[in-house]
Amino acid sequence: MDLEKKPEPEQRPQPQRQAPPAGTAPAETVFADPQGSLRASDADRDRIADILRDALAEGRIDAEEHSDRIDAVYRAKTVGELEPIVRDLPGARRRQEPAPEYGYGQDDADGPPENLVAIFSSNTRKGRWRVSRRTNAFALFGNIEIDLTEAIFAQRLTTINATSIFGNVEVRVPENISLRGSGSGVFGNFEVVTLEGVDPQAPVVVINGYSVFGNVEARPKRGKWITDLQDKLRKHLGH
Numbered sequence: 001m002d003l004e005k006k007p008e009p010e011q012r013p014q015p016q017r018q019a020p021p022a023g024t025a026p027a028e029t030v031f032a033d034p035q036g037s038l039r040a041s042d043a044d045r046d047r048i049a050d051i052l053r054d055a056l057a058e059g060r061i062d063a064e065e066h067s068d069r070i071d072a073v074y075r076a077k078t079v080g081e082l083e084p085i086v087r088d089l090p091g092a093r094r095r096q097e098p099a100p101e102y103g104y105g106q107d108d109a110d111g112p113p114e115n116l117v118a119i120f121s122s123n124t125r126k127g128r129w130r131v132s133r134r135t136n137a138f139a140l141f142g143n144i145e146i147d148l149t150e151a152i153f154a155q156r157l158t159t160i161n162a163t164s165i166f167g168n169v170e171v172r173v174p175e176n177i178s179l180r181g182s183g184s185g186v187f188g189n190f191e192v193v194t195l196e197g198v199d200p201q202a203p204v205v206v207i208n209g210y211s212v213f214g215n216v217e218a219r220p221k222r223g224k225w226i227t228d229l230q231d232k233l234r235k236h237l238g239h
Contacts, residue, residue: 038079043222048073048082050223051091060089091223118142118167128152135160139167139214146171149224153177153203160207164188164214171218173205174226181207181218188212193219202226 049070056066069085076082113134116123119142126147133155137144146160149172162169162183173179176199181192188211197203203226207218 040076040079040082044079044082045073045076047223048086051086051089054091055086055089116144116146118144126150130154131158133158137162137169137209139164139169141166143168144170147221148173148205149221153226156201156203158203158205160205160209160218162207162209162211162216164209164211164216166213168215169209169211169217170215171205171207172221172224173218174224175220175222176225177202178204179207179218179220180204183207183209183211183216185211185216186213188214188216190216191218195220 052061052066052069052073055061056063061069072085073082076085111133113136114132116125116135116137118139120140122143122145123137123139124145124147126145126149128150130152131148131154135146135158137146137160144162144167146169148158160171162171173195175195176197177195178197179192179195181190181194183190183192190209190211192207205218207216209216
């Protein structure tokens with residue numbers, strides 16, 4: 001007697017996996033850029049707005065494009081969204097650019113300090129000048145302005161001793177250096193906005209002193225950066 005053969009179970013076709021489109025990386029290999037995804041600060045937006053303002057003044061963009069880009073600046077949530085807005089303009093600091101290499105002259109710890117005095121007058125130091133290792137600023141019923149944004153730093157550490165009596169001492173520095181301070185005010189103001197440069201070899205400016213019925217203030221100047229410090233130093237020293 002023949003055995004009746006049972007029908008074999010029907011095999012369902014297995015679904016085929018679709019290959020990802022050409023040029024598309026698998027999901028597990030896509031990584032977010034941690035620096036570009038950093039949340040933008042008000043200072044980041046203001047820096048980009050300053051670049052756009054300069055570009056408009058120089059005729060690189062017209063008023064309509066400036067307005068469109070400004071709107072994009074204040075809609076941006078991350079640093080990565082801000083950078084493309086000014087990528088085609090001078091002054092844009094792209095994060096892929098290498099940090100400047102700083103170089104300094106021979107250490108001169110015993111060099112004479114520079115003295116700035118303002119008594120019932122004003123005294124200003126700015127532009128392109130070689131900063132002394134030590135600077136003494138004394139204002140009596142006067143005003144002293146020290147602008148380091150275009151200065152040449154021949155040494156890494158610069159110390160400014162500021163004294164203000166019924167007067168005013170203001171110090172402005174580039175945004176990409178380190179700024180520190182120690183002092184006090186007696187019926188006056190002593191204010192230093194602390195900075196820490198990203199580059200460990202960036203110049204360090206230390207403000208020491210006090211004010212009596214006066215003002216001592218040190219802060220970064222927005223939009224000012226040291227970008228070619230080493231070349232400036234070489235040209236200044238004649239190398």
